[in-house]
Amino acid sequence: MITDHDWHVIQFLRSELLPFREISQRLKIDEKVVRYQAARGVAPSQRIITRRRQSRVMTKRRALVRKLVNTKVIVQSVHITPKRKIRKTRKCIRQPYSSPGRISRQLALAHGISVHPITVRRDLILMGKRAVKRRKSPRLDKAHRDDRVKFCEWVQANPTKEFMFSDEKNLNSNDSGSQYQWVTPREQVLPIDTDQGAPCVMLWGCCGIGFKYLAVLKKENLTAELYHTKVLEPFIDKCKEYQRTHRQAVFQQDNARPHMKSHDWLTERRVRVLRGWPPLSPDLSPIETLWDYISKRVKERGPWGVDQLAEYAMDEWDKIPQEVVDRHVLSFRARCKKCMLAKGATIKP
Numbered sequence: 001m002i003t004d005h006d007w008h009v010i011q012f013l014r015s016e017l018l019p020f021r022e023i024s025q026r027l028k029i030d031e032k033v034v035r036y037q038a039a040r041g042v043a044p045s046q047r048i049i050t051r052r053r054q055s056r057v058m059t060k061r062r063a064l065v066r067k068l069v070n071t072k073v074i075v076q077s078v079h080i081t082p083k084r085k086i087r088k089t090r091k092c093i094r095q096p097y098s099s100p101g102r103i104s105r106q107l108a109l110a111h112g113i114s115v116h117p118i119t120v121r122r123d124l125i126l127m128g129k130r131a132v133k134r135r136k137s138p139r140l141d142k143a144h145r146d147d148r149v150k151f152c153e154w155v156q157a158n159p160t161k162e163f164m165f166s167d168e169k170n171l172n173s174n175d176s177g178s179q180y181q182w183v184t185p186r187e188q189v190l191p192i193d194t195d196q197g198a199p200c201v202m203l204w205g206c207c208g209i210g211f212k213y214l215a216v217l218k219k220e221n222l223t224a225e226l227y228h229t230k231v232l233e234p235f236i237d238k239c240k241e242y243q244r245t246h247r248q249a250v251f252q253q254d255n256a257r258p259h260m261k262s263h264d265w266l267t268e269r270r271v272r273v274l275r276g277w278p279p280l281s282p283d284l285s286p287i288e289t290l291w292d293y294i295s296k297r298v299k300e301r302g303p304w305g306v307d308q309l310a311e312y313a314m315d316e317w318d319k320i321p322q323e324v325v326d327r328h329v330l331s332f333r334a335r336c337k338k339c340m341l342a343k344g345a346t347i348k349p
Contacts, residue, residue: 002033004043008067009182014038047289051301061113065123068097068106069182075302094300130180140280145344147278152336154276162249163274164242165287166206168256169220171295171313199306203294203313206230207287207325208249211242214317216310227258229267238272250274254285283347284335286328290320 013023017083020038024031026064036042078087093172097103105318106115107120126305155161160302202217222231243249247301247336251266252274266273284287297316330347338347 002037002044003031004045007037007040007043007102010034010037014136024208025220025291027223035161061107061115062123062127064107064113065103065120066109066127068103070288071095071097071123075300078304088121094269095160095181099316107337118121124182128184130185132181132183138343140346146285148281148339148344151276151278151281151342152240152284155333155336156340160248162209162246163329164206164208164239164249164250165285165332166213166253167282167285167287169203169205169295171201173311180228199303200308201306201310201313202289205287206235206239206251207290208242209329210322211238212317212322212325213238215315216313218306218310222256222258224258224261227262232262232266236266236271237263240269243272249257251279252305254281255279268344277314283349284332284339284348286332286335289328289349 006029010023013026017327020034022030023029024034073096075094076089076091078089078198082159097106100120103120104117107115163226202222204215204222206213206215213235215234217226217230239251243251250272253262254277263273263275278284292311294316298309298312301312303312335347335349339345
């Protein structure tokens with residue numbers, strides 16, 4: 001083994017223009033080793049730092065990943081007041097490619113580069129970026145998790161049951177933000193762009209196999225009386241007709257106060273209602289996925305005013321194909337199975 005002293009001797013003798021064979025004979029070291037150590041720039045105890053040369057494909061991909069993750073789109077919406085004819089402009093900042101999955105899809109669609117999201121995530125980490133979570137899931141204690149497991153076991157024990165999932169959604173024109181944002185330690189997380197007094201509407205929807213329904217309530221908070229008059233009364237005929245054709249279908253509601261007071265009212269009108277829905281379980285309801293889709297698409301269009309917000313919401317709801325709705329409804333039992341394997345913890349649909 002060559003020591004640092006031998007390396008310095010080799011360097012000195014080479015500076016005196018001695019040939020490699022003579023140096024090898026003096027130090028009793030193989031000539032090939034002498035040639036290698038003479039060309040070595042540092043002593044053997046010091047590590048040679050070498051950088052692997054990146055291929056052109058990798059360099060291009062990482063440049064595109066850096067460009068996409070830093071892309072910020074300014075959505076501009078214009079509104080003209082009907083009375084004073086004043087033109088108002090509102091600008092919002094959006095990040096369309098805030099996750100490795102979105103970046104991977106954009107690379108495939110726009111640039112023809114097929115890359116896995118895990119590879120994109122590795123590139124982001126090498127750039128010094130980290131994923132910052134912006135949204136929290138509901139906190140579940142042991143009693144909540146036990147209730148979720150019992151409910152999922154009941155669902156798995158009744159494979160012939162069909163469900164009509166219903167829920168309401170407060171939709172406004174503000175940006176709710178992405179779940180993650182990739183930033184460096186020196187960068188700050190992009191703040192959520194909100195306006196005080198932004199227009200807001202209440203959406204109530206119901207979906208099932210071959211069925212979907214949406215009601216829009218403007219400038220109203222959902223109470224028990226409003227839930228009966230504006231939501232259930234126009235909807236109950238369609239619900240009963242659906243349950244006639246689907247004998248095993250039950251109508252699902254969460255545990256909100258207006259919903260709890262409507263169980264007896266629906267039962268008197270011969271509507272089969274699901275009882276025992278576990279609290280803090282939006283991850284089990286497939287309609288929550290549809291709400292996320294509608295909210296994202298509506299806010300990308302930059303609505304202004306309650307009327308335009310309601311119009312965009314109805315438009316995006318009608319654009320959802322029934323096959324997509326059926327696929328989400330059929331995923332309910334798979335969600336319950338995941339919840340059971342997670343022992344009642346929050347799952348990712």
